[in-house]
Amino acid sequence: MTTDIESPVSDTDDQVAWFRNSSPYINAHRGRTFVVMISGEVLDTPRLPALIHDLAMLNALGVRLVLVHGARPQISRRVQAAGLESRFENHTRITDAAALEEVTAAVGALRLKLEGLFSMGLANSPMYNATIQLISGNFVIAKPVGVRNGFDYQHTGEVRRIQVEAIRRQVDSGNVVLLSPLGASPTGELFNLNAEEVASSAAIALAADKLIVLGDGLRVDDDEGRLLRELTPQEAGRLLIQERFSTDPVDRQLTAACHAASNGVARAHLLDTCEDGALVRELFTRDGCGTMVTRESYETLRGARIDDVGGILELLAPLEEDGTLVRRSRELLENEIHRFALIERDGMVIGCAALYPFPDDRIGELACVAVHPHYRNSERGLQLLRYLERRAREQSLQKLFVLTTRTAHWFREQGFEPAGVDALPAQRQALYNWQRNSKVFVKSL
Structure with a gap:
């Protein structure tokens, strides 16, 4: 979850961007x-x-x-x-x-x-x-x-x-x-x-x-x-x-x-x-x-499939480049695609999130929460959270945790509470990146 920052562009830039974005529809309507x-x-x-x-x-x-x-x-x-x-x-x-x-x-x-x-x-x-x-x-x-x-x-x-x-x-x-x-x-x-x-x-x-x-x-x-x-x-x-x-x-x-x-x-x-x-x-x-x-439905919220990998990578790329999210390779994403949920709008992935369960600790990690810049002023991030919360309950998990560097306020608004690294399951503590210094938030389900 990030805030879209607008930058001034010329009318010509707008026209070029619009024409490029319209090309899938030109092909679809022909x-x-x-x-x-x-x-x-x-x-x-x-x-x-x-x-x-x-x-x-x-x-x-x-x-x-x-x-x-x-x-x-x-x-x-x-x-x-x-x-x-x-x-x-x-x-x-x-x-x-x-x-x-x-x-x-x-x-x-x-x-x-x-x-x-x-x-x-x-x-x-x-x-x-x-x-x-x-x-x-x-x-x-x-x-x-x-x-x-x-x-x-x-x-x-x-x-x-x-x-x-x-x-x-x-x-x-x-x-x-x-x-x-x-x-x-x-x-x-x-x-x-x-x-x-x-x-x-x-x-x-x-x-x-x-x-x-x-x-x-x-x-x-x-x-x-x-x-x-x-x-x-x-x-x-x-x-x-x-x-x-x-x-x-x-x-x-x-x-x-x-x-x-x-x-x-x-x-x-x-x-x-x-x-x-x-x-x-x-x-x-x-x-x-x-x-x-x-x-x-023109817009659907569902579990991700292997053929969604390309759309998810395209959505995550800008957030990985600016450091908001940790980079994931295509191979890793293909192996973990069953963990992901997404929102698809007319064939385009506009939001995604993933749930990584730790069954022994009855806790799950919410990761890769991303929404396309054009759709951030909506409740799509919340829809993804609710979807994965239901999935977590179905797996008998009792808590969710999230690591974030830039979106702490949003998660707090959704009921997550600040916690220390020691609140993470031992397996996840071992992988914690101290250089990245992500904040930890936990929510009871």
Whole structure:
């Protein structure tokens, strides 16, 4: 446990470091299928061109993109301008024949707007020489909602199926596919669809690697206003029944993410486009900036395995160089890997600690407690300590001791008390380095 010391760096240094750190994600995302939904509110903001530039970059990096656009505010404006009344039931628009004309006009205008933005290619712009083909068509087959609870939804529909093979042929060719909240039935009728349902249905049908929902002011917070960065589908479901999450549109967007993550999509992301570059930050940095609904934990605390040796060595190296930790060779670490616990975040080891038991003395040594500098202002060190305390109790140990030169205060905060070298088991006393002069702390379990 050490304190991260910041040093001034230039903007160029920051850019180089960020680009280097993003390379694992560039490799990981290449060839993957992402379904990205852009809400209708985002389509009205001046931030839309920058977002299109970021999507174009994903396409250039080899991501197979399927876009879904919303149209709710645009439809509402056209319906109102036509002197018609917008009627909703359970957040779903009841679409009569007159309203359907406004729906098709709004959706058509948005399709053309997006085609124009993807056609940009001005010199000195991010999309220069991009030559992206945005393909739209009858990829979504619809069916009517029908009559529910006495309400005839008329031309409001649901997704019947997604034309998976047709979409795959397009993305295999490097094209970006655009799906609209409008679908045709096998009888040729048009139906107004929920964009979130189109997005989640497409992600599930395509076995997409990610569903990404982009909203204007889309943020999922806890009761104290802190961003919830990771949720399981079960946790998301519990949030949805709370009154504060029962308002449009967050409930629809979180429901879509939960539905996708529960049906085979590994990760669903909810992002607020009010933050410039939110899409890039979410996909190319380890912590991201939005809320992720995932079937499996993005961050895990577990026992170490032999294939973790490289990650642990990389984590320990800076602390060994500055003298905080005693150096360990790869061979030694490989032999002792079963002693270690670690925290892994998206494939990177961000924390580790080891327990060396002395069964005859009913005591264990806590060693190699290290947390990556970017994650020290958290409770990950405490999580590792609690994990190894449980492991120590399982081995019938009654005490833990630690030797430290720089982190005495942290260990005292966790219940360790100062002790002398004579408190160590005899075997460990014989190995004590008097030149290093480490302080001894002991904790009863």
